[in-house]
Amino acid sequence: MGIVRKTKSVKKVIDTFENANQALSVVELVKKYDGEMNKTTVYRILERLEEEGVLHSFTGKDGLKWFAKQEDASKVQSTHPHFQCQECGKSECLSVDVEIPSVPNYSIQKANLILVGACSDCQS
Amino acid sequence: MGIVRKTKSVKKVIDTFENANQALSVVELVKKYDGEMNKTTVYRILERLEEEGVLHSFTGKDGLKWFAKQEDASKVQSTHPHFQCQECGKSECLSVDVEIPSVPNYSIQKANLILVGACSDCQS
DNA sequence: AATATAATGCAACTAAGATGCAATAACAAA
């Protein structure tokens, strides 16, 4: 499973994430590659890059799927929160610690935390 | 805005939430009312009940929209986490406190925390 | 260069959710 072949399209996607210091939604990636890569291909490359551990994904505040580089564990913990700016729409991984609350009788496997607000560029 | 008329359908929806001690996804509500209420009507009633403050909503782990009763502030804080069971699919509001991490240069307006795991009924 | 098969393009499909409009039902006023 995962990526086996470094195709032109795969290289493009990897390159895009290398040069982006933020998360990218599948929707915007499909738009970005319009004309050079099929929508289905974008979805499948992202899927494979995630399986390979090159990218990771999360569901944004509006239910859209986002991807971002998978930084090494030292910088960002496996379960980290994501920030989404209400003004410019940008989204990014936060390397802060989150206290996952424990709930009696429940076993929590993972936590999905989205923080919504205004990023540094968008302060009024 | 909001609910003005207590129609049969509105009463049904309110009643469903009264007798459910969990969150309900729009998808399952549309199914539940199949034959007695139009899909569009379900969406619109939920929307109005939320505007009225009778219900509140959140986006589940898979991007689906869920609704739940709006308990009084004393029991559940305005920004509370939600739990979603990977086994049975049930979802509910958690009345626990969550530390919203502060991020330098960012203003956080709200937090959306979904905890995923196994509920008490689904422990192995 | 020949081969095996992973990856792609394309068309069609699924499913959640939104929208415009005409018909209907609440409900307040008469």
Add this chain to the structure above:
DNA sequence: TTTGTTATTGCATCTTAGTTGCATTATATT
């Protein structure tokens, strides 16, 4: 209780994210 106003509903249609099957193409390996 009847009537008039208008909120609500049903229905058809649309939008958009995401998926799937299959034939074609490109990559990596020998």
